[in-house]
Amino acid sequence: MGRLFLFVFIIVVMQRLVELVVANRNEKWIRSKGAIEIGASHYKWMVLMHTAFFISLLIEVLVFDRPLSPFSGAFVAVFLLMQVLRVWCLLSLGKFWNTKILILPGANVRKIGPYRWIRHPNYVIVTTELIVLPLLFSAYFTAGLFLILNIWMLSVRIPAEERALREFTNYNEVF
Template identity: 60%
Template structure:
């Protein structure tokens, strides 16, 4: 199977994974809202969705038009990518019903500090950042890696302060992350 076909198959699997995660997020959103949660950061959320959706489009276009091949470091990059996916699943599992793609705040909730959240405040954002870098490198799509790493950094500079401010105001965030 050629490098481009492997690329399409692999990226297709990742896209299906993201769609499954959106299903989980919608289910969790319904539960959180039923418990009294509210959303913050609604103004940047469409931009974030556009960023993540366009990432796959640009990646596939770069692979197709540049006719890139698998990186000579593909086995190592694949291993790193799979480790990052394990951390992604660990994040989702650790947050349980609180995991979401939106910033949903449940007033007076106890902030989760288990799993990877024992070590980092926002491990899922680290996971996403690593994915946006590693996945294109696996297929020598360096333009996509550079562009979306920069765009993601800009997005995180907007998103993280909004999330932390809301958590500080409505939950035990300050006590949990002294």
């Protein structure tokens, strides 16, 4: 089971690192257009939380020798669906997608992709992953702890993002 976990773990960490490269590239582009950053004070805590999530998952599964869940098929299916939806979010926002709250004043917000049905689909996806990935490997402590921490983080982040979008874009007209 350790090899399977490490394989999945490495793939997911590599995916997150690629996303950070994309976010960095997008950040340079949008800042060159005059974007402003909102919520910089909490961003470092979000990065720390996600880093701690992976460390906790690694320790809980390997040190405590957690077994693969008997519901692994369902968890894998949900996790794979989240990956498809994640890519859809990134492709829908294009260069505007980022891990930071970067707002381009005067930008026209559009309801496209999954954003046609939900304002913050990427947060739903990340929250689902923070639950499903640990549960796949019976890491119940990690699933519970980071569900709570993520809810706290989103209770700060989403209102900050909503305020900024309303203040600097046509967000109110679209949503």
